[in-house]
C-alpha cells in the first residue's frame with residue numbers, strides 16, 4: 001500500500017492549481033509509515049487524490065508532486081520518459097543544442113515535472129544535481145536516461161550542500177558514467193568555454209555555469225558594438241565575452257572570485273579576446289564607486305549580483321541593496337547608456353525589483369526608459385502556478 005499524505009483544509013488550492021510543493025504546514029496527517037524517498041499519494045481533506053511524489057520527511061517541503069496521476073508508478077521508466085520528453089522539446093522547440101550553443105539546461109526540476117532533479121549539458125558532458133532523497137535513490141535510472149536522451153558521452157554528479165543537509169544524503173562531485181574529461185567544453189554564441197569538470201581541481205561552482213542568462217547575454221552581444229562595457233558580477237565573464245564578440249570597444253569584467261577571474265582570463269584568451277577584456281578581481285560596489293569617483297563612464301553596464309534575498313524576511317534589506325547598486329551603476333553610465341540590471345532573488349518580485357531600480361536611478365539623478373523586461377532562458381521553464389520558478393529578472397533600460 002502506498003502511503004498517503006492528507007492535506008489540511010485551506011491548503012489544497014495551490015497544489016490543485018499545479019504548484020508542486022506540499023509544505024509541512026499543509027499536512028494534516030501521514031498514513032502508512034513512508035521512509036525518505038518512498039512514493040506517496042497526496043489527497044485533499046475529502047480523500048480525493050491530488051497527485052503523487054517522493055517523500056522527504058525532514059524537509060520543510062515533505063512532498064514535491066511529480067504527477068497528478070495518483071496511480072502512476074514513479075519508477076525508472078517514468079523518470080526516463082520525462083527526461084526524454086525534456087530533451088525532445090528542447091531540440092524541437094528551442095533548438096538546443098545548436099551549432100553555436102552546445103551548453104544548456106536539460107532538466108529544470110519543477111519546470112520539467114521532475115522536482116529534485118537539475119541537469120545541465122556542457123557539450124558532450126552532463127552534470128546532474130539531486131535535490132530530494134527520492135530522486136537521489138533512483139540515480140541509476142536518471143544517469144542512464146540522461147546518457148541516452150542527451151546524447152552525451154559522460155555524466156557527472158555534482159553536490160549541493162543545501163540539498164544534502166535538508167534531505168539527508170551525501171554526494172561527492174565526480175564522474176558517474178563514461179570516461180572522465182578534465183574539462184567541460186561547450187559553445188555559447190560561438191564563444192568556446194572550458195570550465196573545470198566537477199571533482200577536478202577548481203571544479204564546481206554550482207554546476208559550472210549560469211545558463212539561465214544565456215539569451216540575455218545574446219542580447220547584450222547584439223547591443224555592444226562600439227560601446228565601452230562594464231560587466232559587474234561577471235563570474236567567468238559570460239556577458240563580457242558576448243559583448244567583446246559583439247564588437248564592444250572595451251570591456252571591464254569585475255568579480256570577487258579569484259577562480260572566476262582566472263577561468264575568465266583563460267576563456268578570453270582561448271577565443272582571441274584577451275586584448276578586448278580586462279578582468280578585475282574585487283568587490284563590484286567598491287570598484288563601481290571608485291570608477292565613478294574617477295569619472296569613468298561606460299555605454300553599457302551589466303549588473304548581475306548573486307541572490308540578495310533568500311526568503312521573504314530578507315526582501316526589504318535586499319531591496320535597499322538593489323537600490324544602492326543601481327544608483328552606483330547609474331553613476332558610471334554615460335548619457336544614453338544602456339543598463340542591463342538583474343535580480344535572481346525569487347522572493348523579490350518583478351515589480352518590487354523595478355521600483356528599487358527606479359529609486360536607485362533617481363538617487364543618481366537619472367531617469368530611464370525600460371526597453372525590455374526579461375527572465376531566464378527558454379530551457380528554464382516553470383509551471384504556470386509556480387511563481388518560485390520565475391526567480392530571474394533582467395531589465396534592459398536606456399538611461400538618457
Ligand code: SAH
Pocket residue numbers: 209210213233234235236237238239254255256257260282283284285304305306
Ligand atoms: N553574470 C554571470 C553570473 C554572475 S553570478 C554570468 O553571466 O555567468 C554572481 C557572481 O557574483 C559570482 O560569480 C560571484 O563570485 C560574484 N560576487 C559575489 N559577491 C561579489 C561582490 N561583492 N563583488 C563582485 N562579485 C561578487
